[in-house]
Amino acid sequence: MATGRDEGLDVKIGLEVHVQLTALKTKLFCGCSANYRGMPPNTLTCPICLGHPGTLPVLNRKAVEHAMMVALALNSSISRQMIFFRKNYFYVDLPKNFQISQYDKAGGVPLSTGGWVEFAVNGEKKKVRIRRIQLEEDPARLTYPGTITTSSYTLVDFNRAGVALLEIVTEPDMETPEEAYFFLQKLRSIVEHLGVSSENMQGSMRCDANISIKGGARVEIKNISSFRDVRRALQYEIIRQKQLLRRGGAAKQETRHWDEDRQITVSLRVKETESDYRYFPEPDLVPVKISEEWISEVASKMPELPDDRRERFTSDYGIPEYDATVLTSNKKIADFFEECCKLYPNPKKVANWIMSDLLRNINETGIDVAEMSITAEQFIDLLKMIDEELISGKIAKRVLREAIRTGRSPRKVVEDEGLLKISDEKMIAKIVDEVFHEFEGAVADAKRDRKAVNFLVGQVMRKTRGRADPEITNKVILSKLEEK
Amino acid sequence: MITKEVVEHVAWLARIKLSEEEKEKFARQLSKILEYFNMISNVDTSNVEPTFHVVELHNVFRDDEEKESLPQEVVLKSARESEDGFVKAPRIL
Known part of the structure; x- marks a missing residue:
């Protein structure tokens, strides 16, 4: 570098x-x-x-x-x-x-x-x-x-x-x-x-x-x-x-x-x-x-300092030193991380989401960390929505950005914008039918060419604004191609 | 030796207006005073603790406890001009 x-x-x-x-x-x-x-x-x-x-x-x-x-x-x-x-x-x-x-x-x-x-x-x-x-x-x-x-x-x-x-x-x-x-x-x-x-x-x-x-x-x-x-x-x-x-x-x-x-x-x-x-x-x-x-x-009355806290983060939570350094460079973020870890069993995942998405969005929107309105509960709620397959990781990133920008909770953003993942096979099948109808040429190609399958999956994603479960979509498309 | 220019500079720092006669006079007087200080400077003080304060006191503290402040209208009475609770002053950059 x-x-x-x-x-x-x-x-x-x-x-x-x-x-x-x-x-x-x-x-x-x-x-x-x-x-x-x-x-x-x-x-x-x-x-x-x-x-x-x-x-x-x-x-x-x-x-x-x-x-x-x-x-x-x-x-x-x-x-x-x-x-x-x-x-x-x-x-x-x-x-x-x-x-x-x-x-x-x-x-x-x-x-x-x-x-x-x-x-x-x-x-x-x-x-x-x-x-x-x-x-x-x-x-x-x-x-x-x-x-x-x-x-x-x-x-x-x-x-x-x-x-x-x-x-x-x-x-x-x-x-x-x-x-x-x-x-x-x-x-x-x-x-x-x-x-x-x-x-x-x-x-x-x-x-x-x-x-x-x-x-x-x-x-x-x-x-x-x-x-x-x-x-x-x-x-x-x-x-x-x-x-x-x-x-x-x-x-x-x-x-x-x-x-x-x-x-x-x-x-x-x-x-x-x-x-x-x-x-x-x-x-x-x-x-x-x-x-x-x-x-x-x-x-004797001195509280824990960032350097000690960084060491503790690596030993107690098992996260890399780089992560610990970034997290302890701001007290509010370090506190936020620890609160999240009380609510969620995977510290590394919490650290990743804080560093790559939370901090990046905060920097991009120009909001000061001190003014950040999202709580640890709301943040963990977002991670749990991914775990429960209610939303995809990709959607979650979008939800977080929106939550930070508007001050709404991630759950509220998901509800307001109707971003719940579509895992219902029948519903996906209906959308796949629409796509097949619109892109007949691609359907013909897809029988021979794997790349065209990806194109069809992409079209389903576009229609559902990324909400369709990618695995189910893939499965439905392949089985429908077989029927053809 | 204190020159007239030094007197002018010090007078400016203290925002004091001096007449030409005063400048000459103070240059003479201040030079004299500095001569006395030079005499004092010649005394060997290498083994003497510096005197920062003439009273033998140290560590005079108060606790971090709030006391009542003055009402705004009382404070603003000492200002020549005020506006919306602020003291109005000339603009200086």
């Missing part, structure tokens, strides 16, 4: 992923609810998250513990003492004109440093190193009346301001957009298995990407809202930077904005250097000491 690598181009991709700690009830530094989705704007704020003078932030202990769980899961080494820094800049989404964040320079100590994530890309193992993980607050949410390009002003909702956010920074270890995509999938599966962040929630994982190719400077791409777009934005950048190279130029260091509508990256033309942020230790927060005991206590 092609690696997708641009040999000799020396593509280096690094990611900066922001993961919202959505399992927390409250924000990072105040008791306002962090559950802002679907809430009226500016109803979940207080003097602390609005940055009013004279207020003091107080750190959410559970946020630190959830962050520690992620650090442990990514093999990152947790700092014995971490401190918060102020990152100073003016923007409408930042009520205090600074963000409480962490920093790894100027004496700063983030939550954790180092680590790695291992994942599979087209069956090949890939390891990406983690540079650091830090805890920070989310800015406010901005909306633009009309569209982002035509609106003349910004609407600000501070409900999101102060929500706990993890920033996970990788080393530039990825060489293809594909690898970046699968890294993100794995990371998402890990945080979901940990139960600290849910993909069910829009915007709970956001990502900036850095990319450089041979001879060019590092380009940062911001504003990428989905994993699919991370892949697209990187593909676009590789082409753009390759063209610069071909013309004898090279990419210059800059920040570019991913324009989702036009599917291109656009230069932001802002010159901001790191020193402009004037990082300094946050005087309103005291250092956090993390003892060995605290780490062990958190470690």
